[in-house]
Amino acid sequence: MARIERTEGQSVRYRLVSAAGEPVSIVQDFLAHLLARGCSPNTVAAYAFDLRHLWTFLEASGVPWNRMLPPDAIGLLAHLRSVVVRRRRRAEPSLLAAGGDRVLGLSAAAINRALAAAASLYEFAIVAGRLDGPNPLACGEHKNAVPVTDRHRPFLDGIARRSPIRRGMRVKTALRLPRPLEPEQVAALVGCLRCKRDLALVRLMLDGGLRPGEALALRVADVAYGRRRVVIRHDTEHPKGVRPKSRTERVVDLHEPETLAAVADYMMSERPVEADSPYLFLVGGHGRRRLEPLSYAALAKLFARAAARAGIREA
DSSP states (O other): OEEEEEOOOSSOOOOEEEEEOOBBBHHHHHHHHHHHHOHOOOOOOOHHHHHHHHHHHHHHHOOOOGOOOOHHHHHHHHHHHOOOEOOOOOOOOGGTTTTEEEEEEEHHHHHHHHHHHHHHHHHHHTTTSOOSSOOTTTEEEEOOOOOOOOOOOOOTTTGGOOOOOOEEEOOOOHHHHHOOOOOOHHHHHHHHOOOOOOOHHHHHHHOOOOOOHHHHBBGGGGGGGGEEEEEOOOOOTTOOOOOOEEEEESEOOSSSHHHHHHHHHHHHTTTOOOOOOOBBBBBOOSTTTTOBBBBBHHHHHHHHHHHHTTTOOOO
C-alpha cells in the first residue's frame, strides 16, 4: 500500500512512496511545482496525503498512473467510498471497533478534495508533457453552463458569451449552517484558558477578527500599542508552515481595551525574554520546543483543551 514519508532537509516535507518502496516521481514533481507556485507547506502536505488514496487505488487495480482512463475514475470513487478512517473520538458503542476507535468513512468533502487533487495531478502531467491524452477525471466541458453563485447577478447576465466550464467528478455535499457559540459558552471558553499567551491569541481572533493563520504569523513589530492596531502581513517564512489565508495586507484596529491589554500582559510577563524569534506567539515551558513559534496543531490543541474544561462538546 502506498504511504507518506516525511523528508528531512528538503523543500518538500513529504513524499509519496509506492508499495514497492520507491518514491513516486510524478507526485514529487507535482508537489515541487505547487511549492514553486507559492502554495503553503501545509497545502502541499495535504495534496500528498490526498494523492495517497489515488496511488493505493492504482496499485490495487493494477493500472499505471499514465494509463488511467475515464472509466477508471468510477472505480476510484468507489475506492474512496470504501476507505476506513479511524478517529479517536467519543462515540456510541455501535460505532466503536476493537480498541475503542471510532470507525468512519471519508466525508463527502474529503472525497471531493481527493478527486480534485488527482485531477490537478493529471493536469500538471499534461502541461509538463508527461501524459498524452485527456484528463481521466474531467467530465467534459459545458459551453452554456452558468456558474452557480450566491452573489447578485444582473438581469440578462446569462446571455453573454462565456468560456466553457470544465466540470470534474464530485460527490454531493451538504451546505451546513454555521454553529456559533453562545455568549455564555464564549465567556466560559475564555475563562478556561490557562496562560496569558492563549488569552492574547483568543482575544485577537475574537475581538479583532483575525484568522488563525493571521494571529499565529503576527510578529512583535506588527503590534502598534500607541495606535491600538495590528498589521496583518502576508508572511511566507513562518517555520511551522503558517500562512495567512489572504494575500492582501491590512490594518486591524483593536477597539476592545481587553484585547491589547492581553497582548501587552503576555509580552511583559510571559513571553520568554531570551527569545530572538520575531514572531509574537512562542512555545513556553521547559520542553525541547521552547522558543519555537506556535503552530496550527498547538492552536487547535489549546482550543480543544479549553473547550473540554468549559464543558463544550461538538454536537
